[in-house]
Amino acid sequence: MSVSTAIDKLLAAAPYSLPQAEKRVILTERTRELTRHHYDRCELYRNLLNRIFGGSKALQFDSLEDAPFLPVSLFKTRELRSVDASAVVKTLTSSGTTGQAVSRIHLDAGTAQLQSRTLVKIMQHFLGVERRPMVFLDHAAAVRDRRSSSARGAGILGMLPFARQPFYALREDMSLDVEGLQEYLEKTRGQSPVFFGFTYMVWQYFVETLEKVNLRLFLPDAVLLHSGGWKKLEALKVSQEEFRHRLLAAAGIETVINFYGMVEQVGSVYFENPLHFLQASIYSDIIIRDTNTLEPLPPGRAGLIQVISALPESYPGHSLLTEDIGVVEGCDNSHIGMNGQYFRILGRLAKADLRGCSDTFQKPLPMPA
Template identity: 50%
Template sequence: MIAPYHLEREQKSAQLLDKLNDLTNWHIENCSDYKAMLEKSGALQQASSVEEVPYLPVQLFKLLDLKSISQEEVVKVLTSSGTTGQQVSKIYLDKETSVSQTKTLVEVMKPLLGSKRLPMIILDTKSVLKDRKSFSARGAGILGFSNFGRKHFYALNDDMSLDVKGLQAYLKEFAGQKILLFGFTFMIWQYVYKETIARGLEIDFCDSILIHGGGWKKLKDEAVDALTFNRLLKQQLGIREVHNYYGMVEQVGSIFVECSMGHLHTPSYADVIIRNPITFKPVPYGEQGLIQVLSELPKSYPGHSLLTEDLGTIHGEDDCPCGWKGKYFSVAGRIPKAELRGCSDTFQGGTK
């Protein structure tokens, strides 16, 4: 059994439910906006199953400053990635939540990366990390995953061009060693993969493992799915092992990573539920719907149960051929904007 993918349904549900109920009570006591929303939607009673734990639409973090700690306790503010002019989510972390998220991320990645720090290439630019107190989703991701590496090298210059000389020197220095690569799906595609083709560069990442996340929207516009992405990266860059992950700044630390079979898995401290976009009732496995994410980590803000804007499907539970326990699922992408507005209005109407 491989922690944190070792608990079967019955044991996991009981443990997680207790922790989620405790968090709901904590946030009711410490976040007046959260309490008011639950009061108006009649959701103040203890949940008797994980499916009954009250959830907030993820969009609320773009509209309200939701936190269950005092301003003095805030050590870090994370912001979601939004296009210019868009409102962004603000997530307030205290020391306890920040530390627990870092520790849990280590546990989640250990089955793939082991406990030894690997030489690490970050397929991004260092300028993302300029402000150490306020992080974008990209910055938070880079900072979180940096814990798994040593001798960090940033492959992109500040102008987003590829640092070819630096990259080749780094690969030469660590030739014969396993290298950890980390980046965001679109950035890797646009600024590493496409750049090497455009410039006729030959770069071989040899014995490396790539961890990437951040959504497929722009790649889907180019008709690139996960299998195509993996195949082309292997062909052009020699990257043999690729693992995508699903996560969001609103529940940072709770990430769902791909197993060897290409399925996203829920670890023991987090879960997903798929809900019908019209009725919001849980749907059977195999049916597509809105993804709800649950986690025992968020204590500094009421983000332990969130309804996302993403569509996904649970394919099974405890029986993935990879050997990991828990639900395994896939993400189809963001819900179309027209439907999203309806969903958002429904929720805000029910919680005001």
């Protein structure tokens, strides 16, 4: 797909610089381009829009709220791709327990490059332009196959360009390499290391291990970046406040930044802002929809999160309805120097409710010849 004026404008700006109203105009233009692009090139996507959203009428919309969307779960049962298989340079898979269906997301070189460029801009906003020592709370085997990446592997690969002297703190049996970690931290003392991991792994294999071996680290200049949802921690009755408190007690890490994203939509990476809300960049946005009617809701009202991204060109993942419940808390906050919407995630929609919202999408679709 040729690079458009809309994406040029977004790539030329700093990630949190555009006021929401200005960003929405550009993002709406880009979303129309992507919707037409995928309608023309992906037969399954075209079939869906013809059946659910009135066909080519769905290509004409004046606001993001009127843009057609797909349920994110559709990628677990369908292969949606807008490029030839020969153009795919990387396939991402979502996380899932054994036996669960996983999403398979196909990236071509152009989409992968857009993902890389925008992630660099977002990361530099939070971490600065200099690469820093980085501790991955995972094992090196998670990134061995760079052409086909799990959610964990994709997360690590996305962070590697920002890492200097990366260290994998877990062995393949998921045990913490305490001695190796201590040596690494001594070697990089005073260099403000970054720790990166998926939330439940940070908790189970780092925080709890340090507590069990009665080892306390003191890393006040370190930053922890973590993601992956709170489902497993919520099952253990671990709140975000307890997570931060025990991390501080065990490792002395004061700066903790959570971020929200998903394999199914490249470009949608929402980092925690200084108010501890998730912040939309200029490359993506969210819409909150009523769980029963799917009508858009105003700020302060909780509902299903729809995510919009300016990046996906190789597959129709630019407008997706998630299974997460959230609420918009504010927008364009001058006190923190960040424009755009910011929001909280409240949990997941119950499966019984989800069927009511998306069963239309689960009916048999005409398959391409």
